[in-house]
Amino acid sequence: MECLEIGNQLDELERTGHWVREVGGRLGLAPIALADLDLCTQEAVTNVIVHGFKDHRDHRITLRMARVDSQVAFQIEDDGIPFDPVVATIPAPPEGLARAPVGGRGIQLIRNYMPHCQYHRRGGKNLFTLLTQTQPLASRP
Amino acid sequence: MTILEEPLGAGVFKIRLAGRFDIAGAERVDLKLTAMTASPRRAIVIDLSGVNFLASIGIRSLLTIAKAVQGRGGHLVLLDPNPLITRVLEIAGIDLLVPIVRDLPTAVAQVSAP
Numbered sequence A: 001m002e003c004l005e006i007g008n009q010l011d012e013l014e015r016t017g018h019w020v021r022e023v024g025g026r027l028g029l030a031p032i033a034l035a036d037l038d039l040c041t042q043e044a045v046t047n048v049i050v051h052g053f054k055d056h057r058d059h060r061i062t063l064r065m066a067r068v069d070s071q072v073a074f075q076i077e078d079d080g081i082p083f084d085p086v087v088a089t090i091p092a093p094p095e096g097l098a099r100a101p102v103g104g105r106g107i108q109l110i111r112n113y114m115p116h117c118q119y120h121r122r123g124g125k126n127l128f129t130l131l132t133q134t135q136p137l138a139s140r141p
Numbered sequence B: 001m002t003i004l005e006e007p008l009g010a011g012v013f014k015i016r017l018a019g020r021f022d023i024a025g026a027e028r029v030d031l032k033l034t035a036m037t038a039s040p041r042r043a044i045v046i047d048l049s050g051v052n053f054l055a056s057i058g059i060r061s062l063l064t065i066a067k068a069v070q071g072r073g074g075h076l077v078l079l080d081p082n083p084l085i086t087r088v089l090e091i092a093g094i095d096l097l098v099p100i101v102r103d104l105p106t107a108v109a110q111v112s113a114p
Helices: A012-026 A031-051 A106-113 B023-036 B056-071 B083-091 B104-112
Strands: A002-007 A060-068 A071-078 A118-122 A125-133 B002-009 B012-021 B043-054 B075-079
Touching: A002 A012, A012 A031, A012 A060, A012 B023, A031 A060, A031 A071, A031 A106, A031 A125, A031 B043, A031 B056, A031 B083, A106 B083, B002 B023, B012 B023, B012 B056, B012 B104, B023 B056, B043 B056, B043 B083, B043 B104, B056 B075, B075 B104
Parallel strands: B012 B043, B043 B075
Antiparallel strands: A002 A060, A060 A071, A071 A125, A118 A125, B002 B012
16 A cells, blocks of 8 residues: 655645556556546545635645555545535536536546545544546456 | 637637646636636637646636636637547536537637627
């Protein structure tokens, strides 16, 4: 298992992205799977940094990645406010451009790309895990 | 993330974005993107062919300018995103709000319509 600790600042996203792509590649993710994980981890970590803390203090966020059989698991652990992205409400499709909200699509992207994501709350921490196949389903023997 | 403006004549402007449209990328281009799509411009082609990553913050930027252009009676289209970026736009439902076109002549025709 590989770990990275980051702070709850948005400029940590670049370091997060580099780490996910480097480790994901080493763990055997195919390019498309890696691109999908790159997107979802950026969305998930952004959500934690932007929405997870209300006390304006520094917090540590732990990222973990591991290969589990034909999957790669990515986990975010934070001590922010309880939030379950798996059951969070996704807005209904808007009726036209004028009525469309400009934001709020991060969780929609995560749940579409990573339908097997899991959330736990344990010991005052949020644990959000993304699971992706190393190879696209069509290309596996 | 880079941004490049190209006037195409007859009031049509093509704006080419390239690179990673994440938070850092959006910060780099937001001011210029806003300026390049500001009133009185009403015919905008956003060339996404060079974008290799699109996060929800990038979607937010695109929707913001699309709404502004439409609000003053203009047209904006997204030009030729690659398959990965197209998939992001489709999953986020953006293809139902902003036209995605595959070639420049079609893009120019759509944004030039009255």
